[in-house]
Amino acid sequence: MQISSKEIISLIGLTSIIFLIAPTFLIVYVLSYNRRKKKHQEETMLMQKNYETELLKTQMEVQEQTLKTVAYDLHDNIGQLLSLTTITLSSINLNDSENTAGKIALIEDLTLRSIKEVKALSRLLHGEEIVSRGLKAAIEFELEWLKRSDKFRIIFDHNVTVYNIDSAKETILFRLFQEIINNIIQHAKATEININLQTITDSLRLTISDDGIGFNVDEILNRKAGMGLHNIMKRSAMINGTASIISTPLKGATITINVPYK
């Protein structure tokens, strides 16, 4: 069968039209891909904004925690010391010189202890400074206060080599530590708290375990009461980390947070 020149020319014309359809689709594709890129950029910006908001919230929580500690300390330690000083002062009988010397010595001791407490409080009030000294130092400082209560046996192990972690990440990690410790104080009825901080292949691992009453992790996570645990997981994920919560009723709990620092 012979094809006429008319048919060939029609075919050339048709092919040219088809050749125009291809760029049209290509342009539409590039434009729609670009729109998706814009959406992705907006989502990234929103995530960044959320991260910044969460960071601010965390910083405020760290400060709030510091103020709470200050309030408790003022009431329980310094307040008691000063009350005792006042009582001792009022009980001094100037005619009883034998007892007076002993009482003055006691007042001196009480005053010195009060000064020491006030100095420690002053250090604590610089909450942000605590974190800037490094996570290990901040944890040690926080545990110092906890040890005073004598309610818990606290063991802090650390194997931290030199690492370079974003200060925002460190603040969030420190707040996570505070939150977990608060949960233990309030709910765990524990007698011993073990804290382990170590650097393992480009990541920082914080493990906190207690010998308290424990809990059913799934049950707590499904309940509204599990907001604290959800918060721990959410904040860990925010700093590209992971949080593992292991607990069995009556057998204590272990929370491990892994955060990459590279």
Place this chain on the structure above:
Amino acid sequence: MIFISVSTVSEFLCFLVALLCLYKDKAVAWKLFIPFLLLTCVVELIGIYVREFVHIPNYAIYNFYILFECVFTSYFFFYLYKAYQYKLKWLLIWVTLFAVMYIAELLYNNFGNFVSITASVMSVVFVLASLYFYYIKLKDEHFEPLVFSAPFWWVSGTLFFYFGSTVCNNFSKYLAMYEIIAYKYSVRYLIFNLLNIIMYIFWSYAFICRYRQRKSSPLLG
């Protein structure tokens, strides 16, 4: 009236848009569109004059024009790629290759025909250059509103023209021989009219985008 055709009108209108939108532009590459489009209009008019009034083939004029077309379009593509660390040597290699092909074909034809093979190769290169531009844009993580991007619409117009003309270029000799016998109108003429309209609409829009961009960003001019 013979000088008024779809091609000449679309070229002239695009030249006017370029003149209005680009005459204050600080970028030389963009500003060069004004003389380039003026040259296109002049060449088109001379082509019609030679064909209709002198009654001799006008391929020599288009053989001359293709030099400017190739150099300017290649340079503009290079200008667009420059921001993406594109090396000058590729532009020089391509222009040298084009020159060799052009001279060889002219000599082969004894200066007696249009350099259609060189034009076909040039079309393919420009199509690849346009596709490469899209590739760069897709790969670029930085978002740019392409709907208002002057380079994007210029490249799109260029892609339409050179991609759409590939078939006609490849069959140009066949069409020249048979199309008038087979049809009352030249298929090639109709297709090129359509391609010109598309390309110059896209280019005009690109110039308007460039004008808007310049107005919103004083550094551009």
